[in-house]
Amino acid sequence: MPKLLIVTDAWRPQINGVVRSIENLVEHLGPLGVEVDILSPAEFRTVPLPGYPEIRLALATPRAVSRRIEQSDPDYIQIATEGPLGLLARRAALKRNGFTTSYHTRFPEYVSARYPVPESWLYAFMRRFHNAGRCCLVATDSLRRELEAKGFYNLEIWSRGVDTDLFRPDHPAPLDLPRPVFLHVGRIAVEKNIEAFLALDLPGSKLVVGDGPQLADLRRRYPDVTFTGAKSGAELAALYAMGDVFVFPSRTDTFGMVLLEALASDVPVAAYPVSGPLDIIGDSGAGVLDEDLARAALACLAIPEGVARARSLAFSWPACAQQFMDAVVASYAPHPGR
Incomplete structure (x- = not known):
C-alpha cells in the first residue's frame, strides 16, 4: 500500500477550505488503497498568527520535522501550505525524493490586504516554494493559466468535490427570515x-x-x-x-x-x-x-x-481523490534529466 504524507499548517480546529479539502481527500484516498499520514500543528507548540489569532503557527524545528518525516517514511510527500511546517518540510523533502505542493490560497493578495508588502515580492517567494516541487496542484484551469503567466510551472489540475447527501435542498429552515x-x-x-x-x-x-x-x-x-x-x-x-x-x-x-x-x-x-x-x-x-x-x-x-x-452533481470527491493521486504518482515517475 503506498503511503502519502500530507504536511499542512492549516488544520483542526480551523474551519476553512484547505482543512475541508484535506479532510475529504483523506476520506476518499482510503478506498483507493492509499495510507495517509498528516503532519500538522497539532504535534507542536503553537502561537497565534498576529492579527488573526484563529490561525495557530507551529513552533517546530528543522530537526523535529526531518525526524518526523523519517519516522513516517512515506512514498510521497504532499505539502499543502507555505507556512512554517511547509517550509521546514520542503527543506527536508529536497534531501529525500522530492515533494508535491498544492496552491490553495492567494497568499500574496491576502498578506498585501493586511500589510504594506508588495505582491511581487510575495509571488517571488511563492514561485521559489512551489517550483522546487515535482508538481503543484491547482484547482482550476483559469488559475493554472494565471500562475503560468506569473512564472509557475509543473502545474496539474486537482479539482474539488461536494457531499451531495449532506448538502441538499430539503432541509427544514432553521431561521424565519423575510424572503428572498x-x-x-x-x-x-x-x-x-x-x-x-x-x-x-x-x-x-x-x-x-x-x-x-x-x-x-x-x-x-x-x-x-x-x-x-x-x-x-x-x-x-x-x-x-x-x-x-x-x-x-x-x-x-x-x-x-x-x-x-x-x-x-x-x-x-x-x-x-x-x-x-x-x-x-x-x-x-x-x-x-x-x-x-x-x-x-x-x-x-x-x-x-x-x-x-x-x-x-458534476463534482465528485471520489473522482477528485483519484485525480489527485494520479497527478502525484505521475510526478514521481522517472523523467529524462531528472
Whole structure:
C-alpha cells in the first residue's frame, strides 16, 4: 500500500477550505488503497498568527520535522501550505525524493490586504516554494493559466468535490427570515471582500455564516444582517438550504468550495467573473457572474429550481481523490534529466 504524507499548517480546529479539502481527500484516498499520514500543528507548540489569532503557527524545528518525516517514511510527500511546517518540510523533502505542493490560497493578495508588502515580492517567494516541487496542484484551469503567466510551472489540475447527501435542498429552515434570503458562507476576513455584499441594496434578508477577525466589527456596522457565526454538519447544510441566492463577493479565492455546497443545496450563485466562479459556474446557468454584484444577485432569483443542484452533481470527491493521486504518482515517475 503506498503511503502519502500530507504536511499542512492549516488544520483542526480551523474551519476553512484547505482543512475541508484535506479532510475529504483523506476520506476518499482510503478506498483507493492509499495510507495517509498528516503532519500538522497539532504535534507542536503553537502561537497565534498576529492579527488573526484563529490561525495557530507551529513552533517546530528543522530537526523535529526531518525526524518526523523519517519516522513516517512515506512514498510521497504532499505539502499543502507555505507556512512554517511547509517550509521546514520542503527543506527536508529536497534531501529525500522530492515533494508535491498544492496552491490553495492567494497568499500574496491576502498578506498585501493586511500589510504594506508588495505582491511581487510575495509571488517571488511563492514561485521559489512551489517550483522546487515535482508538481503543484491547482484547482482550476483559469488559475493554472494565471500562475503560468506569473512564472509557475509543473502545474496539474486537482479539482474539488461536494457531499451531495449532506448538502441538499430539503432541509427544514432553521431561521424565519423575510424572503428572498441572500446568503454568504465563509471566513469573515478582509480578503474575502464581504462588505461588497453587505453594502448591496437588496430586498428580503442577508444571512452570513462563518467566523473570522472581521465578524465583531461587521456585526456592529451592519445590524440588519443576520450573522450566525461558524456552523458545520447538518446545521450548516440547513442554513445553506434556506438561501434563495448565494452571494460570493471574493475576488481572491482559488476555487471556493462554498460555491459547490450552495449549488448542491440548489441555491444559485451570484459572483464576480473571476477565477473560481468562472470555472464552477461558467455557462451552466446555475448562477450569474457580473461586475455589478447586485444585478447578479437579483438575476439569480429567476433561475429555475433544480438547475443549481444539477450543476453540483458534476463534482465528485471520489473522482477528485483519484485525480489527485494520479497527478502525484505521475510526478514521481522517472523523467529524462531528472
